[in-house]
Amino acid sequence: MSRVVSRITLQDVAREAGVSLATADRVLNGRTGVRNVTAERVKDAVARLGYRPNLAAARLARGETYRFCFVLPAGSNVFMRMLGEQVTNTASWLAANNAYIDTLRVDVFAPETLASALEGLIGHYDGVAVVALDHPRVRSAIDDLVASGVAVVTLVSDVPASHRLRYVGIDNIAAGRTAGTLLGRFAAGRSGSVGLIVGTPALRDHAERQFGFTQVLAGEYPALKVLPARESFDEEERTQAIVAGMLRDVPDLVGLYNVGAGNRGVAAAISAANRASDLVFIGHDLTDDTRRFLLRGVMDAVINQDPGHQSRSAARVLLAHCAGEPLLNEQERIRIDIFVRDNLP
Numbered sequence: 001m002s003r004v005v006s007r008i009t010l011q012d013v014a015r016e017a018g019v020s021l022a023t024a025d026r027v028l029n030g031r032t033g034v035r036n037v038t039a040e041r042v043k044d045a046v047a048r049l050g051y052r053p054n055l056a057a058a059r060l061a062r063g064e065t066y067r068f069c070f071v072l073p074a075g076s077n078v079f080m081r082m083l084g085e086q087v088t089n090t091a092s093w094l095a096a097n098n099a100y101i102d103t104l105r106v107d108v109f110a111p112e113t114l115a116s117a118l119e120g121l122i123g124h125y126d127g128v129a130v131v132a133l134d135h136p137r138v139r140s141a142i143d144d145l146v147a148s149g150v151a152v153v154t155l156v157s158d159v160p161a162s163h164r165l166r167y168v169g170i171d172n173i174a175a176g177r178t179a180g181t182l183l184g185r186f187a188a189g190r191s192g193s194v195g196l197i198v199g200t201p202a203l204r205d206h207a208e209r210q211f212g213f214t215q216v217l218a219g220e221y222p223a224l225k226v227l228p229a230r231e232s233f234d235e236e237e238r239t240q241a242i243v244a245g246m247l248r249d250v251p252d253l254v255g256l257y258n259v260g261a262g263n264r265g266v267a268a269a270i271s272a273a274n275r276a277s278d279l280v281f282i283g284h285d286l287t288d289d290t291r292r293f294l295l296r297g298v299m300d301a302v303i304n305q306d307p308g309h310q311s312r313s314a315a316r317v318l319l320a321h322c323a324g325e326p327l328l329n330e331q332e333r334i335r336i337d338i339f340v341r342d343n344l345p
Contacts, residue, residue, distance in 0.1 A: 127318035176212025199260030239265030255280035
């Protein structure tokens with residue numbers, strides 16, 4: 001029969017040290033007014049008992065409540081819809097920690113719109129997580145939030161020149177380089193042109209992926225010529241039209257790399273041209289759509305970032321900062337995953 005081990009409480013520490021509960025609390029919270037010899041007794045009791053403070057309970061006892069806002073892109077981007085669902089799941093966990101999340105949908109491709117939305121959050125929230133456009137107006141709005149006392153983390157796409165607290169997302173240059181290596185190897189020594197589709201280079205994650213991708217192909221696969229990037233604004237119909245034009249006008253097209261969303265449009269154009277068997281297609285984010293494209297052989301590989309991990313990490317970073325609590329940095333590193341049809345979860 002297993003023995004139930006009860007949690008060590010602050011009351012246990014106080015009893016072990018022979019002090020009042022109030023004195024033990026003062027020592028553990030670093031407040032003055034306790035003699036050194038008494039403080040040492042309390043610290044020794046903590047070490048002997050292996051006491052770990054319940055930070056959430058302490059926040060509740062102090063009546064501390066935090067409110068965060070997650071600013072996510074408006075539109076039909078499948079990954080961003082998944083991210084929004086994960087933010088909702090994260091909100092349930094945060095509520096138990098006396099912290100609450102609101103979600104705001106904004107056109108992140110429009111810098112004035114995004115900046116105005118961020119400016120409107122001043123005075124209403126303790127922390128903000130934003131999928132951000134790297135633009136001077138947006139940087140200024142983030143800096144204004146920070147100057148007003150609001151903690152800001154950038155989510156998925158960074159604005160590194162701003163005063164944001166932290167970026168929560170993958171290394172996008174490494175993701176682009178990974179895409180370049182995959183496409184080069186799948187091309188198996190062939191020569192020809194490679195199509196490149198970006199949502200917008202104004203999103204730093206898209207610009208960094210593009211940079212990493214072209215860096216690898218130029219340096220390691222000189223037989224593959226990357227065509228000028230085409231801007232899709234992550235719209236399915238626009239993406240489909242772009243790819244259909246490439247398939248029609250570029251006879252030596254060997255592969256396609258879609259930096260952002262719009263994978264349904266890419267797959268539709270490839271299937272309509274009956275090019276799934278010979279065209280290498282690399283894209284991002286494991287969704288119901290990209291899973292299906294991998295299984296059908298329309299897509300060759302997906303570079304994935306976990307939206308649940310990103311949502312939880314952004315919440316943990318904001319909560320730890322606002323509450324003055326420690327953060328395990330290794331836990332907040334967002335991994336790059338690679339999926340082909342043989343290792344789908």
